[in-house]
Amino acid sequence: MANPAQLGFQDAATPIMEELLHLHDHAMMVVFLISAFVLYTITLLLTTPLTHTETMNAQMVETVWTILPAVILILIALPSLRILYLMDEISTPPLTIKAIGHQWYWTYEYTDYENMAFDSYMVPTHDLSPGTLRLLEVDHHTVVPVDSPTRVLVTAEDVLHSWAVPALGIKTDAVPGRLNQTTLTASRPGLFFGQCSEICGSNHSFMPIVMEAADLNTFENWSATMLQQ
Numbered sequence: 042m043a044n045p046a047q048l049g050f051q052d053a054a055t056p057i058m059e060e061l062l063h064l065h066d067h068a069m070m071v072v073f074l075i076s077a078f079v080l081y082t083i084t085l086l087l088t089t090p091l092t093h094t095e096t097m098n099a100q101m102v103e104t105v106w107t108i109l110p111a112v113i114l115i116l117i118a119l120p121s122l123r124i125l126y127l128m129d130e131i132s133t134p135p136l137t138i139k140a141i142g143h144q145w146y147w148t149y150e151y152t153d154y155e156n157m158a159f160d161s162y163m164v165p166t167h168d169l170s171p172g173t174l175r176l177l178e179v180d181h182h183t184v185v186p187v188d189s190p191t192r193v194l195v196t197a198e199d200v201l202h203s204w205a206v207p208a209l210g211i212k213t214d215a216v217p218g219r220l221n222q223t224t225l226t227a228s229r230p231g232l233f234f235g236q237c238s239e240i241c242g243s244n245h246s247f248m249p250i251v252m253e254a255a256d257l258n259t260f261e262n263w264s265a266t267m268l269q270q
């Protein structure tokens with residue numbers, strides 16, 4: 042999760058999020074270079090007496106300042122498109138989870154198992170045990186195995202919600218009557234926190250998401266206990 046007053050992103054927990062962080066750094070580098078150049082040019086403009094006041098056109102510089110921004114845009118667009126198509130790549134994952142948004146909790150269905158579904162409610166502040174996070178902890182974690190591709194189907198049953206977990210690089214709209222598909226492959230074990238990212242009603246802030254990436258044995262044990270309930 043994010044630290045208090047954290048400015049940057051959370052550490053990546055999926056290969057896709059790692060790619061997104063690299064793209065962000067790449068784009069920011071371009072922004073810094075352009076900002077520095079513009080600032081330098083403005084300073085020159087304000088401190089240098091004007092010469093060439095009779096010049097009507099300058100073909101060379103106009104050619105350069107038309108083509109150069111286009112090249113810079115292409116240098117940002119190409120890696121961006123690459124990640125866009127990477128994120129779309131689902132293939133045939135061994136596990137599928139269905140996340141259903143409700144006002145104001147999430148329901149999860151593990152459709153590879155018979156009858157494995159549970160609701161995930163936020164733990165109210167007065168019920169929190171020491172060391173757990175206020176407004177982020179839920180009563181049932183959503184467990185996924187580490188290093189295993191997982192398909193997440195996202196939908197809603199009442200209004201628009203959005204299933205978002207920043208460390209996993211996921212933000213998928215939950216739309217009633219629609220089934221959106223996304224994928225995640227947790228690259229390390231851990232707890233990854235998210236929140237509904239669509240203004241969905243008065244308790245919008247109180248339907249957090251807790252993804253627990255665990256090794257396969259832990260996942261198997263957990264799924265066995267969930268099936269017994």
Ligand SMILES: [Cu+2]
Nearest residue numbers: 202203237241
């Ligand atoms: Cu919501």
